[in-house]
Amino acid sequence: MDNNCPVCRHELLRQDSFFICPSCRSRFAQEVPCPDCGKTLEVLKACGAVDYFCPHGDGLISKKTRCAALYRSLNRRRLMLMAPLMHVALMLVTLILAALMLMVLKPMAKSAGRNEGRKS
Numbered sequence: 703m704d705n706n707c708p709v710c711r712h713e714l715l716r717q718d719s720f721f722i723c724p725s726c727r728s729r730f731a732q733e734v735p736c737p738d739c740g741k742t743l744e745v746l747k748a749c750g751a752v753d754y755f756c757p758h759g760d761g762l763i764s765k766k767t768r769c770a771a772l773y774r775s776l777n778r779r780r781l782m783l784m785a786p787l788m789h790v791a792l793m794l795v796t797l798i799l800a801a802l803m804l805m806v807l808k809p810m811a812k813s814a815g816r817n818e819g820r821k822s
Contacts, residue, residue: 708773720776730773736763 705714707723707730714721714730721730734743736756743754743763754763 705771708775714773721773729776731776733772733774735772 705716705721706712707714707726707728709728710723710726712723712725714723719731721732722728723730734745734754735741736743736754736758739756739758741756741758743756746753746755746762755761756763
């Protein structure tokens with residue numbers, strides 16, 4: 703099973719009950735969905751082997767056959783704090799672009815008005 707960061711694709715390191723990316727410092731919880739019903743499987747570890755059990759009726763599922771891990775981000779607080787900042791940054795960029803467009807369009811409108819006055 704690949705343990706690659708879904709954000710930057712670097713290898714994740716296991717730390718207690720979660721995974722951490724040393725590159726982007728994101729934290730993730732590993733979840734393995736059942737290939738049949740899609741609900742989260744329980745992990746069974748014994749003698750170095752890892753298998754999965756579906757408590758929703760699909761029984762024992764071998765890791766080797768058809769299980770793919772998904773990583774759920776644990777960085778919600780960081781993302782929630784960043785969202786308002788990103789919104790403000792987007793608004794500033796929009797205002798700057800609007801100001802630049804006005805600076806470019808005003809001289810063009812003035813010169814177009816002068817040219818029409820000369821034609822008639």
